[in-house]
Amino acid sequence: MCGIVGYIGKKKAIDILLNSLKRLEYRGYDSSGIAIYCEDEKKLDIIKKSGKIKDLVQEIERRNPSSSHIGIAHTRWATHGEPNDINAHPHFDCNKKIALVHNGIIENYRTIKSFLLERGHKFKSDTDTEVIVHLIEEFYKGDILESVKKSLKMIEGTYGILVLSSYEPNTIIAARKGSPLIIGKAEDQMIAASDASAIVSLTNQILYMQDGDIARLTKDDVEIFNLETDRITDKEFEQIDITLSQIEKGGYNHFMEKEIFEQPEALQNTFRGRVDIVNGTFRLNGIKDKFRDLLNAERIIITACGTSWHASLIGKYLIEKFTQIPVEVDYASEFRYRNPIITPKTVVILVSQSGETADTLAALRESKNKGATTIGICNVVGSTIARETDCGIYTHVGPEIGVASTKAFTAQVLVFFMLSVALGRKKMLTFEDGINLIKNVEIIPDKINEILNDKDRISKIDKIVEKIYNKTNFLYLGRGINYPVALEGALKLKEISYIHAEGYPAAEMKHGPIALIDENMPALFISLKDSIYEKIINNIKEIKARKGYVIAIANKGDREIEKIVDDVIHIPDTIEELSPLLAVIPLQLIAYKTAVKKGLDVDMPRNLAKSVTVE
Ligand code: G6P
Numbered sequence: 001m002c003g004i005v006g007y008i009g010k011k012k013a014i015d016i017l018l019n020s021l022k023r024l025e026y027r028g029y030d031s032s033g034i035a036i037y038c039e040d041e042k043k044l045d046i047i048k049k050s051g052k053i054k055d056l057v058q059e060i061e062r063r064n065p066s067s068s069h070i071g072i073a074h075t076r077w078a079t080h081g082e083p084n085d086i087n088a089h090p091h092f093d094c095n096k097k098i099a100l101v102h103n104g105i106i107e108n109y110r111t112i113k114s115f116l117l118e119r120g121h122k123f124k125s126d127t128d129t130e131v132i133v134h135l136i137e138e139f140y141k142g143d144i145l146e147s148v149k150k151s152l153k154m155i156e157g158t159y160g161i162l163v164l165s166s167y168e169p170n171t172i173i174a175a176r177k178g179s180p181l182i183i184g185k186a187e188d189q190m191i192a193a194s195d196a197s198a199i200v201s202l203t204n205q206i207l208y209m210q211d212g213d214i215a216r217l218t219k220d221d222v223e224i225f226n227l228e229t230d231r232i233t234d235k236e237f238e239q240i241d242i243t244l245s246q247i248e249k250g251g252y253n254h255f256m257e258k259e260i261f262e263q264p265e266a267l268q269n270t271f272r273g274r275v276d277i278v279n280g281t282f283r284l285n286g287i288k289d290k291f292r293d294l295l296n297a298e299r300i301i302i303t304a305c306g307t308s309w310h311a312s313l314i315g316k317y318l319i320e321k322f323t324q325i326p327v328e329v330d331y332a333s334e335f336r337y338r339n340p341i342i343t344p345k346t347v348v349i350l351v352s353q354s355g356e357t358a359d360t361l362a363a364l365r366e367s368k369n370k371g372a373t374t375i376g377i378c379n380v381v382g383s384t385i386a387r388e389t390d391c392g393i394y395t396h397v398g399p400e401i402g403v404a405s406t407k408a409f410t411a412q413v414l415v416f417f418m419l420s421v422a423l424g425r426k427k428m429l430t431f432e433d434g435i436n437l438i439k440n441v442e443i444i445p446d447k448i449n450e451i452l453n454d455k456d457r458i459s460k461i462d463k464i465v466e467k468i469y470n471k472t473n474f475l476y477l478g479r480g481i482n483y484p485v486a487l488e489g490a491l492k493l494k495e496i497s498y499i500h501a502e503g504y505p506a507a508e509m510k511h512g513p514i515a516l517i518d519e520n521m522p523a524l525f526i527s528l529k530d531s532i533y534e535k536i537i538n539n540i541k542e543i544k545a546r547k548g549y550v551i552a553i554a555n556k557g558d559r560e561i562e563k564i565v566d567d568v569i570h571i572p573d574t575i576e577e578l579s580p581l582l583a584v585i586p587l588q589l590i591a592y593k594t595a596v597k598k599g600l601d602v603d604m605p606r607n608l609a610k611s612v613t614v615e
Contacts, residue, residue, distance in 0.1 A: 028077025355383020
């Protein structure tokens with residue numbers, strides 16, 4: 001799931017490409033590179049480097065390439081071939097007349113490589129990508145678009161590609177299948193990129209390419225063809241409303257920090273305009289056409305990956321509680337390969353911040369294939385999952401750049417809350433229940449603010465971080481609706497601080513993990529005054545009896561718990577159904593501050609990427 005961008009126009013291509021690459025770096029940062037057409041020498045030049053974009057910038061300064069107004073660029077998350085300079089994109093054909101960047105995976109690259117080797121092509125890298133550019137070279141007969149078309153017809157797998165050629169130095173060819181690609185248009189300029197964040201500094205006029213589209217871009221025109229039918233497809237550019245300030249750090253040290261602190265406002269945006277006080281419910285216009293299918297569903301399956309999967313587990317709890325409709329939650333990567341049982345009365349909900357995760361997208365397509373009604377819960381407007389589901393609910397929290405998801409998680413939980421109340425009001429919830437639930441939601445942003453802006457609480461978290469940052473293991477324990485929060489706390493710590501952490505249902509601890517407990521194993525309990533509070537207290541005592549270091553997330557007024565644990569982080573009271581929205585905030589802060597304390601790259605943790613568009 002790399003990031004790609006291409007530019008043609010009146011400005012200096014390198015400046016635009018580097019600026020856009022920085023915005024795409026969240027998609028992968030193992031290496032990066034650019035290819036430009038040098039107008040003086042009338043040839044292509046490629047500059048590429050392993051490491052982050054700052055390393056590429058140094059290399060470009062060292063090489064000082066001649067000026068150009070057209071180029072393509074790439075930031076890589078390695079799949080085939082280690083992350084070194086040679087495997088970095090762009091890749092050249094044998095004669096250095098064609099350069100290509102690719103996001104995706106070519107599944108039949110071995111077969112194609114043998115075919116090309118027999119025809120005398122020389123390969124330099126270990127990547128699957130390099131076969132595409134040699135294939136284009138093999139088929140080139142005077143028209144670059146035609147040779148790209150012919151090549152793509154031979155390829156199995158997923159791709160978003162951009163092709164630059166010195167045969168046609170005023171043209172970029174773009175094509176997509178399974179990997180996102182967007183085109184932006186400004187006066188005398190055209191840009192194509194993996195996502196809108198790489199485009200918005202130049203233009204708000206964008207066009208979403210569809211799977212199977214292949215486009216020829218010049219500085220003032222774009223023609224799009226369907227690869228199958230070879231026909232021109234008419235597409236309109238549309239206006240999008242992401243602003244530059246939404247994707248910049250705005251005074252924070254890291255995007256993750258900014259996104260944690262943005263949550264009160266972000267969640268307000270999630271429920272804004274959706275509260276229906278007259279009927280004591282939430283109005284979710286995005287799903288109104290399929291609302292009846294949901295109400296009459298025999299079974300709901302929620303499928304997602306990573307943090308979105310954790311939010312889905314909370315979704316199951318809420319939907320079952322308020323509607324009594326059976327809900328299953330499945331990892332998208334498992335769901336798609338296990339021949340799931342889908343009847344006409346099954347509704348599948350796909351949850352994805354990016355709306356591009358390959359496994360979730362494949363699960364969506366499999367569900368549609370089997371006739372299910374599909375509903376998306378996505379953040380990125382116009383993303384593939386958002387477009388391919390029958391209908392959906394956007395989380396509306398603005399771009400999330402930090403690789404470790406924070407505001408998208410709380411917004412997904414909030415969407416599940418609204419959805420389950422809206423369904424519940426047609427089933428077992430009374431008008432009074434609905435009003436009470438709405439009132440509780442409306443004050444959640446203030447309560448999150450209270451957690452984030454209380455100096456004593458923050459210095460308590462700092463002290464805890466001092467005690468844990470050099471540990472190698474960590475247990476997160478919770479029960480009921482807060483068990484998924486324990487999973488999410490553990491994932492956050494693993495992702496950015498590289499401390500091994502496990503999330504467990506607190507009562508399961510005695511069936512194994514308790515063997516790990518000693519003074520070197522911190523355990524964090526989410527121990528709120530809810531229906532199972534007493535049981536959690538028993539679980540805490542079991543750990544304290546074995547000399548474990550225990551941190552508790554507890555309600556504001558709970559002073560008793562201070563006597564039995566080592567450190568307490570108090571959070572404001574709310575109803576059980578909304579408690580994950582508050583309990584997760586200190587966990588996000590602990591993970592963030594631990595990674596900062598360890599001097600790690602919070603926004604770009606090793607080996608990860610924000611948007612996983614490979615299987
Ligand atoms: C990656 C990210 C996670 C994210 C997961 C699912 O692994 O690093 O933060 O939760 O993908 O992403 P999605 O965009 O589908 O929610």
